[in-house]
Amino acid sequence: MSMKIVLARVDKRLLHATVTLNCDPFLNADYVAVVGSEYDNDPFIVSVMQLCLPKTMKVKILTEEGLLDFLNQNDSPRTTTVLVIFKDLASVRESVKRGFHVDEIQMPYPTLSVASKNLADYFSEEELADIEYIQKQNIRFYFQTTPFQAKDYGSFCK
Amino acid sequence: MIIDSVFKEFINVVRENKNYTIGLLNGEGDVVDCSDAALIGGHRDISSPDPYNLYYPVKAKNFDYGYLWLNGKDENLSLMGNLISDSLNIRLTYEITQSTLKQNITEDDRLVKLLLDDESFDMNRILGLIEEMGFDQTRSRVAIYIVNEQGFDNRKIAKLKLMPEGEGNLCSLLSRYALLIFKAVPENLENQQMKSYIGKFLRMLKDLDVTGDGYWIGSVQRKLRNYKESYRHCLWLKDNEKESRDKIVWFMDFLYDYFMSEIRLNDVRDVFDYYHDFGKDTDIDELIQIADSLLSNNFNISQTAESLYLHKNTLVYKLKKYEESFHIDIRGDFKGRFLFVLISASLKEYRKRRRVGEEL
Numbered sequence: 001m002s003m004k005i006v007l008a009r010v011d012k013r014l015l016h017a018t019v020t021l022n023c024d025p026f027l028n029a030d031y032v033a034v035v036g037s038e039y040d041n042d043p044f045i046v047s048v049m050q051l052c053l054p055k056t057m058k059v060k061i062l063t064e065e066g067l068l069d070f071l072n073q074n075d076s077p078r079t080t081t082v083l084v085i086f087k088d089l090a091s092v093r094e095s096v097k098r099g100f101h102v103d104e105i106q107m108p109y110p111t112l113s114v115a116s117k118n119l120a121d122y123f124s125e126e127e128l129a130d131i132e133y134i135q136k137q138n139i140r141f142y143f144q145t146t147p148f149q150a151k152d153y154g155s156f157c158k
Numbered sequence: 159m160i161i162d163s164v165f166k167e168f169i170n171v172v173r174e175n176k177n178y179t180i181g182l183l184n185g186e187g188d189v190v191d192c193s194d195a196a197l198i199g200g201h202r203d204i205s206s207p208d209p210y211n212l213y214y215p216v217k218a219k220n221f222d223y224g225y226l227w228l229n230g231k232d233e234n235l236s237l238m239g240n241l242i243s244d245s246l247n248i249r250l251t252y253e254i255t256q257s258t259l260k261q262n263i264t265e266d267d268r269l270v271k272l273l274l275d276d277e278s279f280d281m282n283r284i285l286g287l288i289e290e291m292g293f294d295q296t297r298s299r300v301a302i303y304i305v306n307e308q309g310f311d312n313r314k315i316a317k318l319k320l321m322p323e324g325e326g327n328l329c330s331l332l333s334r335y336a337l338l339i340f341k342a343v344p345e346n347l348e349n350q351q352m353k354s355y356i357g358k359f360l361r362m363l364k365d366l367d368v369t370g371d372g373y374w375i376g377s378v379q380r381k382l383r384n385y386k387e388s389y390r391h392c393l394w395l396k397d398n399e400k401e402s403r404d405k406i407v408w409f410m411d412f413l414y415d416y417f418m419s420e421i422r423l424n425d426v427r428d429v430f431d432y433y434h435d436f437g438k439d440t441d442i443d444e445l446i447q448i449a450d451s452l453l454s455n456n457f458n459i460s461q462t463a464e465s466l467y468l469h470k471n472t473l474v475y476k477l478k479k480y481e482e483s484f485h486i487d488i489r490g491d492f493k494g495r496f497l498f499v500l501i502s503a504s505l506k507e508y509r510k511r512r513r514v515g516e517e518l
Binding site for chain 2: 048054
């Protein structure tokens with residue numbers, strides 16, 4: 001029927017970020033789509049990364065272009081759920097440019113506390129530009145490292 | 159052990175690539191499993207890695223599973239070693255978490271079953287299990303009964319246990335469609351504070367996608383023996399408050415209705431039947447309406463008359479007639495008022511049964 005994105009996250013650890021998401025019910029996704037990894041052409045590495053997760057959860061290592069193709073094709077009679085993990089903000093921006101859209105994107109906290117700091121302390125100018133571009137496409141960012149933490153939208157509104 | 163089955167999966171994948179051999183070593187360096195079966199039983203010197211043999215500790219949730227051994231002549235051996243090692247440790251963490259969750263929920267199920275057991279409530283078994291689980295029995299708890307007609311996802315319920323808000327709670331799927339949570343609550347909360355506290359918890363459940371078609375909140379209980387009463391109060395609400403779909407229904411809002419429902423109204427009717435037969439011309443519907451209105455107006459005659467659009471004297475006249483018929487003092491005596499409400503409730507029940515065609 002259709003693809004439903006249950007979580008979009010930027011995490012340079014890619015699939016290994018799932019260790020922090022282990023307790024999150026969102027992880028009950030049919031697919032984990034890893035976007036922007038340099039490993040997308042190596043089937044052996046894909047197989048090893050797939051071993052991170054049980055066989056019920058399929059791993060897809062995709063380019064930004066491949067992500068759109070993947071999200072647009074679905075032959076399953078039911079809704080397929082997808083957890084998307086981007087390598088970095090540039091990868092999100094590239095995907096958004098190509099038509100990817102989601103309501104909000106999760107970022108792990110760069111440090112334990114971000115409340116009193118400025119985003120510029122944590123992101124490069126290029127990354128800040130990426131954030132601004134993505135926000136202009138009506139996509140919200142929030143900080144949340146583990147599912148136990150509250151979502152922090154405020155830091156991205158300053 | 160979890161490591162055995164997980165490592166077999168890794169072996170199967172690595173066997174597809176002839177450049178590498180992986181093995182699982184125990185703490186002493188003995189090969190306990192390997193993608194090359196001929197090497198099982200051999201020994202490796204963990205403290206002396208070389209460009210062709212790398213060793214990585216296998217550790218998950220503070221438990222040591224030995225070492226991962228990677229052998230190969232590939233220039234990317236180190237990169238591959240890190241990848242396989244990370245994947246193995248992450249997978250083990252995942253499997254242990256899942257296993258712990260299942261164990262937790264099973265223990266909760268067992269305890270809830272014992273607590274709700276009406277026929278053979280066994281406090282010794284309950285206390286034994288509580289000690290085993292490390293369950294804090296000194297806390298007060300309230301039953302939350304949630305029904306979802308589509309059925310609950312067991313995995314989401316299990317994961318609820320890991321949330322900070324899940325701490326101290328007992329959580330059990332009584333069936334695919336019914337979830338019972340004994341929620342730990344702070345002491346001495348006022349009614350409104352309690353609603354706010356539980357409401358926040360239910361919003362957290364919704365965030366977890368644990369939603370229901372109805373939510374029934376029982377009475378707060380401290381004694382383990384009374385937990386089933388809190389659950390029973392939820393069931394009473396579900397059966398008696400029909401307008402509760404998609405709403406949160408609080409037992410404490412229906413105490414009066416609950417206790418009225420616990421009174422054997424047939425007894426009341428039997429007691430007053432003789433008098434009632436005398437007043438054959440009594441309009442039952444009107445009597446019930448007047449009793450309900452008196453109750454909601456704290457038996458204030460003027461306010462009751464106003465809400466019924468009656469002149470005060472007309473209402474007094476009707477009340478006098480009831481007083482004469484049933485030999486009770488409705489206007490001046492608390493006991494008389496109470497009995498009048500009981501008579502009304504018994505007549506309400508009588509009317510309901512007559513409407514469904516029961517022979518009376």
